[in-house]
Amino acid sequence: MNARRRSHDRTETIMQTALDLALEVGYAKLSMEAVAARAGVGKDTIYRRWPSKALLFLDAVLSSRTQGLEHPDTGDIVADLRQVMTRACDLLGRPPWGPLYQDLIGEAQHNPEVAAALNERFIQPQAADTLARIKAAQEQGQLAPDFDLDLAFELLSGPLYFRLLITHEPLTPAYVDRVLQAVFAGMGPRPQP
Amino acid sequence: MNARRRSHDRTETIMQTALDLALEVGYAKLSMEAVAARAGVGKDTIYRRWPSKALLFLDAVLSSRTQGLEHPDTGDIVADLRQVMTRACDLLGRPPWGPLYQDLIGEAQHNPEVAAALNERFIQPQAADTLARIKAAQEQGQLAPDFDLDLAFELLSGPLYFRLLITHEPLTPAYVDRVLQAVFAGMGPRPQP
Numbered sequence: 428m429n430a431r432r433r434s435h436d437r438t439e440t441i442m443q444t445a446l447d448l449a450l451e452v453g454y455a456k457l458s459m460e461a462v463a464a465r466a467g468v469g470k471d472t473i474y475r476r477w478p479s480k481a482l483l484f485l486d487a488v489l490s491s492r493t494q495g496l497e498h499p500d501t502g503d504i505v506a507d508l509r510q511v512m513t514r515a516c517d518l519l520g521r522p523p524w525g526p527l528y529q530d531l532i533g534e535a536q537h538n539p540e541v542a543a544a545l546n547e548r549f550i551q552p553q554a555a556d557t558l559a560r561i562k563a564a565q566e567q568g569q570l571a572p573d574f575d576l577d578l579a580f581e582l583l584s585g586p587l588y589f590r591l592l593i594t595h596e597p598l599t600p601a602y603v604d605r606v607l608q609a610v611f612a613g614m615g616p617r618p619q620p
Numbered sequence: 621m622n623a624r625r626r627s628h629d630r631t632e633t634i635m636q637t638a639l640d641l642a643l644e645v646g647y648a649k650l651s652m653e654a655v656a657a658r659a660g661v662g663k664d665t666i667y668r669r670w671p672s673k674a675l676l677f678l679d680a681v682l683s684s685r686t687q688g689l690e691h692p693d694t695g696d697i698v699a700d701l702r703q704v705m706t707r708a709c710d711l712l713g714r715p716p717w718g719p720l721y722q723d724l725i726g727e728a729q730h731n732p733e734v735a736a737a738l739n740e741r742f743i744q745p746q747a748a749d750t751l752a753r754i755k756a757a758q759e760q761g762q763l764a765p766d767f768d769l770d771l772a773f774e775l776l777s778g779p780l781y782f783r784l785l786i787t788h789e790p791l792t793p794a795y796v797d798r799v800l801q802a803v804f805a806g807m808g809p810r811p812q813p
Contacts, residue, residue, distance in 0.1 A: 454730060532786070533727070535726075537646055537648055546787055571808060571810055575802050578779070578802050582779055582799070586778035588785070588786060590774065592781070593728075594743060594774075606775070609771050609772075609775055610803070612766075613767075614764060614803050614804050615805060616764050
């Protein structure tokens with residue numbers, strides 16, 4: 428095993444240990460000392476890579492289990508959005524990732540560095556992927572030709588995050604269907620054909 | 621000044637002091653000791669009413685500046701929603717209330733008692749008020765007759781909270797207009813008249 432591989436493994440071990448401990452004691456009580464002790468490394472080793480507990484936790488949460496949030500293109504925009512939104516609900520709405528992600532968002536409320544990195548590494552790539560997929564759908568006539576595409580990601584994600592962070596109501600496939608149905612149909616009266 | 625009035629004034633002073641200190645040092649560094657010292661009361665006095673810093677902060681944030689979130693009924697549902705959403709953006713998106721409210725939501729992510737009280741005291745009354753207003757609008761033919769009314773509050777609030785808590789993009793009257801326009805029109809293609 429060469430030095431780079433050992434360093435990679437150690438990084439993985441430290442991040443996994445941070446997640447394990449956060450699930451056991453809660454993010455608020457997570458300490459760099461405890462991570463170092465359980466991972467079997469010196470505190471200096473951790474601080475060399477992550478200047479704060481918040482940045483270690485950010486890296487650990489975003490490095491784990493976030494695959495599958497890219498839209499397929501089956502030609503059916505509703506089916507493709509449903510697939511990604513359902514996957515997002517599975518991820519956000521359940522242990523272990525859901526509570527860890529909620530803690531990360533909690534931290535982001537008073538830590539601008541964490542907030543910026545969360546957006547850059549996790550939110551913006553999803554927004555760009557959604558925009559690309561719905562642009563193609565609009566060109567194919569599957570969306571209203573004048574719909575404000577730049578708003579679509581916020582309209583579709585907003586209700587899921589509102590449940591996750593505010594009301595704590597369950598994030599289910601049935602909820603995804605309701606959101607899609609409502610956003611596609613619109614709240615205003617439709618012109619009579 | 622009778623005893624009840626003195627107690628009321630002291631309660632107000634303690635809550636205002638908690639908000640002032642949270643704005644100065646940040647919620648994370650707020651301490652019951654510092655609140656007691658600046659408010660000129662004993663720590664026991666504070667703990668008798670609020671068993672934790674989080675519950676004092678919750679009370680203080682929700683007792684301040686949250687008026688004006690009830691819908692008028694001018695007969696124009698879009699105008700009425702716009703008025704309340706714009707007021708919510710003024711409140712949520714700016715100091716002093718915005719950062720305090722963000723801290724409260726951050727705390728709610730790992731404190732179920734705060735999360736439950738936030739919903740019960742602040743979110744549910746707004747949701748109920750929105751539902752009553754849009755029910756009336758639907759009966760008057762201003763909304764699609766089959767629109768999922770129970771979802772409307774989450775659809776309209778979700779994007780605002782997503783900006784507030786996740787992307788930190790500005791909450792402006794122009795943004796409110798875009799959200800209303802998109803939610804009313806819907807994302808799907810409209811039938812040709």
